[in-house]
Amino acid sequence: MAEGIRIENLVKTYGQGDTAVHALRGVNMSVAKGEVVGLIGPSGSGKSTLLKCLGAVIEPTSGRMTIGDRVIYDDGWKVGDLRALRRDLIGFIFQAPYLIPFLDVTDNVALLPMLAGKPNAEARKEARDLLEALDVAHRAAAMPSQLSGGEQQRVAIARALVNRPPVILADEPTAPLDSVRALAVVDLLNTMARQFETAIIVVTHDEKIIPTFRRLYNIRDGVTVEEGPAGSLGSDGAGKS
Amino acid sequence: MISLAGRDILHGWGKFVLTGVGLGLLIGVTLSMAGVYRGMIDDAQALLDNSGADLWVVQKDTLGPYAEPSSLNEDTERPIRAMAGVDRAAGVTYLTMQIAHRGKDVRVMVVGAEVTQPGEPGQPPYLMAGRRIVQGHYEAVADVKTGFAIGDQVKVRRNTYRIVGLTSRMVSSGGDPMLFLSLKDAQEAQFEKDADAIVRQRARTASSPALNPPGNPAVAEAVNAAQASSTNVNAVLVTVAPSADADAVAAAIRRWQRVTVYTRAQMEEILVDKMIANSARQIGMFLVILAIVSAAIVAFIIYTMTIGKIREIAVLKLIGTRNRTIAGMILQQALGLGLIGFAVGKIAATFWAPFFPKYVLLLPADSVRGFFAVMAICALASLLAIHAALKVDPAEAIGG
Incomplete structure (x- = not known):
């Protein structure tokens, strides 16, 4: 499979000298298009820092990052407009859906393409198609506050997918859901990853869904260790905080 | 292009309109103060006009x-x-x-x-x-x-x-x-x-x-x-x-x-520049204070509204929304508030002007000036909220 995102020897150090905190100490990671991988690790291991580096929210100290064939970071950002990078190449799914409360479901999904300059009608059509694919089209006109938790998360997934980004970063997307809905969301992510050829990295603590990942990255002390499928996890209960 | 400000206003229109009405009453008082000043000048001019004189011969x-x-x-x-x-x-x-x-x-x-x-x-x-x-x-x-x-x-x-x-x-x-x-x-x-x-x-x-x-x-x-x-x-x-x-x-x-003789221009100067001068300064001070209070209220309201949307703003920034889109949303809301406030204020001032014991003259030109002043004050008042919004770190949308 073609490569979705690859990071090599990514380092992030906060501060300098004696007070320096080495959050990432040379992380390596690769996710193919259409693949969903889990990223687990105890609290303070560097998961959030890695997610922020991958999301171009904070700048790594060194290393290399590519999305598809495009070099994003190589000891410095290689793109001028990080906002446009996030808008066009990276989708985000958060622990809580964080839908915009004053926009209806369709416009929550259509917002990104609209902000990118796409005509409203076209953006809304794309949003409705996605909502159809995610089985929430019947709530297209509803406001976020009228949706169940599961429906909100589906809409959030649709929003992350709407620009067809090659990479989606999901930060604990199943945390607020019960096990049935959590597993359904993971199934959905797998389906969407295949359908849209998107590389999806799911940061999670949720033991219910950890067994479902074909590949897991376990991050400890700022270094990733690639684990195999569920069951091959270490006996120390990685993923528990 | 979607109007985020408009959608936000529509979503919580009751609160927004009530806030606008409150601001409008304050603007109404401000317009009335200006009307009282204009009324004093008009009274003075009416006195001179109605006397039918070109010259005033006095002791x-x-x-x-x-x-x-x-x-x-x-x-x-x-x-x-x-x-x-x-x-x-x-x-x-x-x-x-x-x-x-x-x-x-x-x-x-x-x-x-x-x-x-x-x-x-x-x-x-x-x-x-x-x-x-x-x-x-x-x-x-x-x-x-x-x-x-x-x-x-x-x-x-x-x-x-x-x-x-x-x-x-x-x-x-x-x-x-x-x-x-x-x-x-x-x-x-x-x-x-x-x-x-x-x-x-x-x-x-x-x-x-x-x-x-x-x-x-x-x-x-x-x-x-x-x-x-x-x-x-x-x-x-x-x-x-x-x-x-x-x-x-x-x-x-x-x-x-x-004897002393005054022409129309001289008598107008006596009435307007000498007799009304102190009252005009007094009213001017009130207008300045009311403008500052209005600005403070708009700034507070818009700032509070913005702070209440910090997480949404962080999400918007994270998913790639431009700063100017977010700043525009806040500015439009402030101007919207000013628009509602001005409309309410103008209606209120027009409604209650006849009940004032003294003549309140609401000049259209003053209303136009007042409108632009309200808009400028609202735009200025939104700067604090815009500053707060632009300082929001998109990383806040990501846990950890």
Whole structure:
């Protein structure tokens, strides 16, 4: 499979000298298009820092990052407009859906393409198609506050997918859901990853869904260790905080 | 392009509109304050316009008759009337007093004007109802703001007058409605002494050998008669002939009559720049304070609204929304608030203006200036919230 995102020897150090905190100490990671991988690790291991580096929210100290064939970071950002990078190449799914409360479901999904300059009608059509694919089209006109938790998360997934980004970063997307809905969301992510050829990295603590990942990255002390499928996890209960 | 501000406003329109109404009432007060100031100027100008005069002849070295006491003999008008360039001249008296009417006290400016023929300076230039004063005594014309009706009897000092005509917008520079009497009646009202004062004055005259020479009682009677009446006026109002230059006529009167003469421009300066100046500064201070309070309220409201959306703003920034889109959303909300506030304020000010005891003049030009001022204040007030929004770290949307 073609490569979705690859990071090599990514380092992030906060501060300098004696007070320096080495959050990432040379992380390596690769996710193919259409693949969903889990990223687990105890609290303070560097998961959030890695997610922020991958999301171009904070700048790594060194290393290399590519999305598809495009070099994003190589000891410095290689793109001028990080906002446009996030808008066009990276989708985000958060622990809580964080839908915009004053926009209806369709416009929550259509917002990104609209902000990118796409005509409203076209953006809304794309949003409705996605909502159809995610089985929430019947709530297209509803406001976020009228949706169940599961429906909100589906809409959030649709929003992350709407620009067809090659990479989606999901930060604990199943945390607020019960096990049935959590597993359904993971199934959905797998389906969407295949359908849209998107590389999806799911940061999670949720033991219910950890067994479902074909590949897991376990991050400890700022270094990733690639684990195999569920069951091959270490006996120390990685993923528990 | 989707309007985030519009959607946000629509989503919580009740709160937004209520906030706008609150702001609007404050803006209404601000517009009314400006209207009060305009009303004072308009009252002053109405006073000058309605007097029908081009020149005001007053006691030498006084600012009379509106700004300072001024007393001239009514005969002053005769030589003035005969001067070149003078069309008409008439004595006039002004006296502000309180009149009891139907159980209420009405504050009026009693104006004494020549009534021998219509069109004399000092007379009301138009009537809304009834007729002008045609009798020498005991008739009056009132401004409608007095609340008097035709046929009403009003008591001024010892005498009772019948209202025979009504006029409007005849007010003093302080906004008190006018009550027109014949000059003789007004002089009596203005210079009349009370009974005790007359008795004492007569006793003093009687005891003075110079004023009451033995064997000649007619002298004392003449002195008493002179003391009990007055032929003084506060000013002589002059209209100049159409072909004459008012400044030149004023200069000639000053030179020959040993009086002070003011032209229309000078009298306007006395009324507006001198008499109203302090009030104008006072109102100006209120306007500045109200503008600051309005700005603070808008800033607080918009800031609070923005802080309440910090997580959404972080998400918007994370998913690639431009700063200018977010700043635009906040600015549009502030301007929207200003728009609602201005509309409510304008309606409120228009609605309550007639209930003010003094004339409130809401000029369209002031409303336009007020609109742009409100918009500018709202735009400035949104800066704090925009600053807060732009400082939001998109990383806040990501846990950890």
